[in-house]
Amino acid sequence: MSPTMEEGGENSDPLTCPIIPGRETTIEINKGKAGLGVSIVGGSDSLLDAVLVHTVYEQGAAAKDGRLWPGDRILSVNNHSLRHATHDEAIEVLRNTPGRVHLTVHRDENRWGSRSESDVYDIYDVQLVKKSGRGLGLSIVGRKQEKKAVDIELHRGSDGLGFSIVGGHGSPHGDLPIYVKSVFSIGAAAVDGRLRRGDRIVSVNGEKLDGYTHEEAAEALKRRVSRIVLRVVP
Template sequence: MEAAAGLQEAAPVTLKFDFNPKLGIDNPVLSLAEDHGPSDVWLCRERPRFCLLSKEEGGSFGFHLQQELGRASHVVCRVEPGTSAQRQGLREGDRILGVNNHTVEHEALEVVARRIRASGPRVLLAVVAGQAHDTARARQGDGALLCPTLGPGVRPRLCHIVRDEGGFGFSVTHEHQGSFWLVLSPGGAAERAGVPPGARLLEVNGLSVEQLTHSQLSRRLWQSGEQVTLLVAGPEVEEQCRQLGMPLAAPLAEGWALPTGPRCLHLEKGPQGFGFLLREEKGLGGRLGQFLWEVDPGLPADKAGMQAGDRLVAVAGESVEELGHEETVSRIRAQGSRVALTVVDPEADRFFRMVRLSPLLFLESAEAPASPQSTRSAFGAETEDPPGEDTTLPPAPRGSRQCCLYPGPGGGYGFRLSYVASGPRLSISQVMPGGSADRAGLQRGDEILEVNGRPVDGEQDVDRLHQLAEAEPPLCLKLGARSPRGW
């Protein structure tokens, strides 16, 4: 996106109403205006509208941004004709208040651009017209305009369901074309995959069901084979979106029981370098990408979990999917001796291309809590010896590895800690199934050697526990191999 001179807006269309002496005047605009006072009219005009944009392979969303001089607001300065931005009603002069589920009005322009790039092939923008924005500013001062967001656990869900002996574990009811709800089989595959009771069905394998008949939907589900990925919204999510005026859009989704996901690798350069080769080549669908090859055994890339054939999607959290080889290499070099790379393996690459969402949206994938207590605390610190049955663990290969965790919507990372004064002082005592730690490969008995780059050692261990609880994401851990004796 670039700051550029904009195109002029099209002139508004004026509807004419003929007077019929028998029927009177039927003008809905007049009727609505009579129901609102002046302040109510401005409130409606200041409420953001939402534009769900999509782009084709190698294309763009079709708009350009610039930052207002002396202000933090972000202005749409040009909308390309015939693009998704124009079709979805984005107009020159609009101010962007939100990107997906993030309020961005007071963020720097480069941060807003980074969020839009990281959204991949689809992005949801909350915008307000320029005139309404300026009027609100005159009344409210520098306070942020209202930009609704959905809270943790109250968002659409992307659920991956694997068929079992009972099928997918749901049936479909509908009122009319495009409106479908799921009825779950108790304990069935859909329920286990996180589909909430009474959920509305929005997409099947990345494709909207809005235009489908019931028979077409049944055929699509049958063609899915043994696995299907559904975008659904529970009744409370549907109601909250209705109240906020937000669409039930895929870029708002949190992932539940996904078969795969992105991996964040933290590398520290050694005497022989990072130990991998970056090469630009064609991937799925003939798309050019940056791929990681020749991962040298025992060097930092190998220790961090890099696999030959991984595709690089972000450097230091910023998407590089639209960059060429030289610019991507420059981004990596600019990080110096420590670099964070977000990658997807071929399986993850195929999955996220199918659902038409960026893997970067799921670095904070949801954890499905088993109870309200588990959402209250996603990891805890235990300063006493764990129960006897936990003290004996199978031996594991020695060595260390690094991983980077992002909290789920409940605010936690999905593991608990144990601290004792002798032996490995700080260890993983519990890993919650399906949580961030589980997906990153943490196992009970792993010894924590470093927290966010700082060693865990001696009398400072207890302080490290507090730092761990207060750390801003991502949480970067260096882990030692599991001890055969536990704690």
């Protein structure tokens, strides 16, 4: 058997192997003078809790290589794990890579069909024009802060709880906590007024959701009849 072929004839050479959706794949990219040419989003200090490829720039080595796509999760860089890295730590690791870069990545096999269900943030390109002698007058926000959990008591009526969730163990972006995706205009959450998009749900009536899949968390919410106590981290 060829050293670059796995059983069954699959190419395992990091220089040429394809990224197979649903599997962790290690690829090698030669940066050259152009640089790697990718930007990232997320990190352990964000709601995504994972480092994802945001943009693959046309002039960079990754674009010329052709295998890395926006939305791919970067698990490690040259054996340096990014599974629990903050955004800044991930950037620092990528900046200090040598000419040959080994990336271990994971691509969700249903990514194109489920992206709209999984995105936590809306991303916009904004052009800012700086006037002479003036600053831009903005600050960067959105970094997750340590906040205390609060209890929100909801009473389910005929309109239901009135919110949807995202995330969970085994989600398209990895093993994530359970977050509030949307709060509908009708339902118990809208009547109460405290639950917000992006809130992390820690427990439902004392039942901790740590390690729950999306389906298990949804079931925990569905099987509670009337009085619901959500412990959330805003």
